[in-house]
Amino acid sequence: AWRERLAGLAGEEVAAVAELERRLAGRLPDGWQEALPDFSAADPAIATRAASGKVLNALAARLPELVGGSADLSESNSTLIKGEEPFSPERPAGRYVHFGVREHAMGAIANGLALSGALRPFVGTFLIFSDYMRPAIRLAALMGQPVVYVFTHDSIFLGEDGPTHQPIGQLPALRAIPGLVTLRPADACETVQAWRLAAGRRDGPTALVLSRQKLPVLAETAERARQGVARGGYVLWESAPGTPDLILLATGSEVALALDAGRQLAAGDRRVRVVSLPSFELFAAQEAAWRDAVLPPACRRRLAIEAASPFGWHRWVGAEGEVVALDGFGASAPAEDLAAHFGFTVEAVVERALRLAPAP
Structure with missing residues (x-):
């Protein structure tokens, strides 16, 4: 029925129909990579979570299908899309979702959004809490759905929060999931390239594992990343x-x-x-x-x-x-x-x- 309705709209809503067909075909807009920011060794040190936030916002301006949020950690994960209204019953077009502190549900919702074919979801939390959403991550990999996971606070170097929040086995556990590509970038330059790869993937999910602390931007990554x-x-x-x-x-x-x-x-x-x-x-x-x-x-x-x-x-x-x-x-x-x-x-x-x- 919806296909018949879509065909009926083709003459009236040409641009909207073309946009939906593009998304359903898995094509990204022409020139989307031009939005990616550049970093160099002349830039000040920056946490990879903060660099990720800059990349995410640059991509959001070019990829209207990009939608997501975090488990009540938007500021910490740098997952806010600036200028976007949050999703709600009154604002169904909102691209930012306040999932609440429920990582498993967040991962499951992201799977549903990805399965629509019309949306590219991202979700964020601390790496230590990836354990709570592991079943949903596994299903995303099993179904080959292009969900992007933004996992920040990636090591003991998050500091005083201590061992309850410091991930040890989470990184190798993610690497053990078939079909999931896990990336732990060294600096802002590698973070840009990690997002480039994640945004371009259509055959499975991607986990970005990012630092809390500031890291130097390396001259070597600017050349080779x-x-x-x-x-x-x-x-x-x-x-x-x-x-x-x-x-x-x-x-x-x-x-x-x-x-x-x-x-x-x-x-x-x-x-x-x-x-x-x-x-x-x-x-x-x-x-x-x-x-x-x-x-x-x-x-x-x-x-x-x-x-x-x-x-x-x-x-x-x-x-x-x-x-x-x-x-x-x-x-x-x-x-x-x-x-x-x-x-x-x-x-x-x-x-x-x-x-x-x-x-x-």
């Missing part, structure tokens, strides 16, 4: 060409740490490579030639750095590699104190790397 993030992993920096003596791998806020440690280690006549690996799933899907170019099989001295459970990392570091990670819960303290206590400092990473790869 567009291709690198789409491939899931890429060479961010290396001290010299050729097969490295040591590879440091990292995601999210730990990428800047890996860069600083890598430069210090390279001063000792080592060939050091730093790899950003924002998405295990995308990297695993690349051809073997790309993966081997990023992680040469001949280099077995590999050290991964991620403020989460080490589960899953040994696929990339190999039997002779090691992981700087968390085997227990976090603690309530300022982020700097937590970094020192749990070994996420340049000095601690360098010491660990020197044990793994002694001086040549």
